Amino acid sequence: xxxxxxxxxxxxxxxxxxxxxxxxxxxxxxxxxxxxxxxxxxxxxxxxxxxxxxxxxxxxxxxxxxxxxxxxxxxxxxxxxxxxxxxxxxxxxxxxxxxxxxxxxxxxxxxxxxxxxxxxxxxxxxxxxxxxxxxxxxxxxxxxxxxxxxxxxxxxxxxxxxxxxxxxxxxxxxxxxxxxxxxxxxxxxxxxxxxxxxxxxxxxxxxxxxxxxxxxxxxxxxxxxxxxxxxxxxxxxxxxxxxxxxxxxxxxxxxxxxxxxxxxxxxxxxxxxxxxxxxxxxxxxxxxxxxxxxxxxxxxxxxx
Amino acid sequence: xxxxxxxxxxxxxxxxxxxxxxxxxxxxxxxxxxxxxxxxxxxxxxxxxxxxxxxxxxxxxxxxxxxxxxxxxxxxxxxxxxxxxxxxxxxxxxxxxxxxxxxxxxxxxxxxxxxxxxxxxxxxxxxxxxxxxxxxxxxxxxxxxxxxxxxxxxxxxxxxxxxxxxxxxxxxxxxxxxxxxxxxxxxxxxxxxxxxxxxxxxxxxxxxxxxxxxxxxxxxxxxxxxxxxxxxxxxxxxxxxxxxxxxxxxxxxxxxxxxxxxxxxxxxxxxxxxxxxxxxxxxxxxxxxxxxxxxxxxxxxxxxxxxxxxxxxxxxxxxxxxxxxxxxxxxxxxxxxxxxxxxxxxxxxxxxxxxxxxxxxxxxxxx
Numbered sequence: 001x002x003x004x005x006x007x008x009x010x011x012x013x014x015x016x017x018x019x020x021x022x023x024x025x026x027x028x029x030x031x032x033x034x035x036x037x038x039x040x041x042x043x044x045x046x047x048x049x050x051x052x053x054x055x056x057x058x059x060x061x062x063x064x065x066x067x068x069x070x071x072x073x074x075x076x077x078x079x080x081x082x083x084x085x086x087x088x089x090x091x092x093x094x095x096x097x098x099x100x101x102x103x104x105x106x107x108x109x110x111x112x113x114x115x116x117x118x119x120x121x122x123x124x125x126x127x128x129x130x131x132x133x134x135x136x137x138x139x140x141x142x143x144x145x146x147x148x149x150x151x152x153x154x155x156x157x158x159x160x161x162x163x164x165x166x167x168x169x170x171x172x173x174x175x176x177x178x179x180x181x182x183x184x185x186x187x188x189x190x191x192x193x194x195x196x197x198x199x200x201x202x203x204x205x206x207x208x209x210x211x212x213x214x215x216x217x218x219x220x221x222x223x224x225x226x227x228x229x230x231x232x233x234x235x236x237x238x239x240x241x242x243x244x245x246x247x248x249x250x251x252x253x254x255x256x257x258x259x260x261x262x263x264x265x266x267x268x269x270x271x272x273x274x275x276x277x278x279x280x281x282x283x284x285x286x287x288x289x290x291x292x293x294x295x296x297x298x299x300x301x302x303x304x
Numbered sequence: 305x306x307x308x309x310x311x312x313x314x315x316x317x318x319x320x321x322x323x324x325x326x327x328x329x330x331x332x333x334x335x336x337x338x339x340x341x342x343x344x345x346x347x348x349x350x351x352x353x354x355x356x357x358x359x360x361x362x363x364x365x366x367x368x369x370x371x372x373x374x375x376x377x378x379x380x381x382x383x384x385x386x387x388x389x390x391x392x393x394x395x396x397x398x399x400x401x402x403x404x405x406x407x408x409x410x411x412x413x414x415x416x417x418x419x420x421x422x423x424x425x426x427x428x429x430x431x432x433x434x435x436x437x438x439x440x441x442x443x444x445x446x447x448x449x450x451x452x453x454x455x456x457x458x459x460x461x462x463x464x465x466x467x468x469x470x471x472x473x474x475x476x477x478x479x480x481x482x483x484x485x486x487x488x489x490x491x492x493x494x495x496x497x498x499x500x501x502x503x504x505x506x507x508x509x510x511x512x513x514x515x516x517x518x519x520x521x522x523x524x525x526x527x528x529x530x531x532x533x534x535x536x537x538x539x540x541x542x543x544x545x546x547x548x549x550x551x552x553x554x555x556x557x558x559x560x561x562x563x564x565x566x567x568x569x570x571x572x573x574x575x576x577x578x579x580x581x582x583x584x585x586x587x588x589x590x591x592x593x594x595x596x597x598x599x600x601x602x603x604x605x606x607x608x609x610x611x612x613x614x615x616x617x618x619x620x621x622x623x624x625x626x627x628x629x630x631x632x633x634x635x636x637x638x639x640x641x642x643x644x645x646x647x648x649x650x651x652x653x654x655x656x657x658x659x660x661x662x663x664x665x666x667x668x669x670x671x
Contacts, residue, residue, distance in 0.1 A: 003518045010510035128562040223507040268511035
């Protein structure tokens with residue numbers, strides 16, 4: 001029982017990190033129907049920006065951890081947003097009228113560019129950071145098995161849920177959200193009705209990239225080690241989470257992330273650790289056979 | 305006899321005499337990275353070989369003949385290694401104390417094998433060097449997989465009655481290490497409580513850590529690299545576990561401490577012992593120090609390789625490669641600066657060279 005609870009805590013934390021990244025995939029897909037494969041690498045850039053900021057702040061002698069984290073969040077999200085805007089402007093907008101696969105290939109190219117950029121500018125070795133939010137609480141102790149919940153795990157869950165809440169509100173109840181939904185349904189019609197579609201799409205990328213930076217900061221704080229390749233592994237899992245949850249749906253992304261995190265953890269807990277990815281992806285396939293649009297996805301109505 | 309014939313016969317006589325003079329000497333060689341990024345190691349090998357040759361010659365040489373040293377440079381490049389090997393073979397060297405990089409030693413050993421040259425590597429630890437080598441390959445250093453022997457025995461005796469987990473990352477290095485350790489652990493009468501693989505390159509090992517916590521694991525042996533080992537140590541501490549991490553030579557890097565932080569305290573790992581501290585090396589070390597050279601790294605390994613060859617050649621009463629190889633394969637112990645060394649049928653040393661090092665407060669030292 002205590003063991004299952006500990007694994008539940010592990011799984012939820014992992015799932016929330018996947019979910020946080022998956023929200024960025026799902027937002028971009030929702031609005032222009034394109035999978036932004038560079039998103040995982042923007043997440044990696046965000047993690048590096050956070051590391052640079054935290055290092056700079058500690059060199060400057062800032063000792064207050066909450067203030068350092070707040071400044072880092074603003075810095076990393078701001079610069080990452082700039083990356084997001086540039087990527088859209090350089091790699092996707094020129095191809096918008098082109099055939100479907102063109103922006104997809106461009107996205108994969110962008111992903112490789114960012115990875116190599118980080119590898120060359122920051123080096124290929126892993127970059128560690130000392131724990132900033134150490135400690136936690138002991139929930140229970142059954143026959144010597146102590147169930148630990150760290151503060152950092154609470155921070156991650158709260159952050160993901162807060163991000164999900166804010167963005168659900170943004171999409172469903174603000175003028176920007178209305179424009180986004182209009183673009184999602186029919187870009188040409190939205191344009192005819194006076195919506196600046198280019199601006200709306202740009203803003204979506206900017207927001208998505210800022211979100212990736214938040215995920216990058218969380219990842220850095222929780223695991224304490226980053227390198228130029230983290231975007232790939234995390235990106236693949238997060239993308240899977242977005243598809244499992246129903247791509248285009250914000251709560252779906254978090255739910256999908258949670259599902260993958262829990263499957264991986266519980267499979268490792270009770271079966272073979274080696275086969276956890278096989279288990280996670282097998283369940284993805286089974287879900288997609290019965291629910292082709294994912295857990296919370298809507299079926300597309302074919303327009304005539 | 306015309307004047308011309310006289311000159312010609314004098315020339316012939318001179319050549320014959322020179323040949324006879326050359327016959328009275330034995331050419332031996334050391335080949336390593338004398339240039340390139342490992343040039344520091346090349347300098348160690350050269351210094352070790354020079355000192356060994358000087359000491360052997362002072363004591364009367366081998367079978368009444370003096371040794372002459374040839375130094376070859378392979379720059380740790382396999383192609384250059386092959387061309388240097390051909391060059392050395394054409395100079396009829398009796399033995400090559402080299403090379404340094406396994407990637408150079410392996411292709412060079414084929415050339416030496418065909419030309420009847422014995423090869424004793426002071427540094428190449430890749431198992432393939434002797435496993436796939438011919439009659440002529442020997443080494444005076446350990447093999448990558450001998451670490452497992454040492455680790456398993458140590459785990460079984462030091463942590464008797466404790467619960468031991470063995471993890472590996474499914475890589476050739478990691479799994480090889482973990483399997484050898486398991487074998488040796490079981491042979492020494494202990495059984496691991498958990499044997500599992502993890503996926504390298506990930507960051508989240510909390511599931512496997514909780515699993516070990518549930519199993520009440522006290523000691524974790526990791527066959528893998530420092531990044532994952534550091535993360536596992538860190539996440540185990542975060543989950544309130546009090547464990548001892550044990551690993552291989554991959555942990556002997558400062559990056560391990562940067563990743564693991566205080567969770568890495570008391571982590572143990574196998575690594576070759578410092579040959580300078582062995583009692584058998586005291587005299588040679590003093591000689592090096594008198595010349596202002598610190599015999600670090602592979603200096604003494606190169607010295608030892610030549611020393612052992614000289615002893616074996618005396619015993620075989622020949623410098624013929626195959627005859628000396630037969631004597632070396634015989635399994636008898638040879639006294640050297642590295643301590644007593646004997647070779648098995650493959651040419652590996654039978655007493656593994658590895659000892660334990662421990663991380664304390666961000667620094668590692670021999671246990």
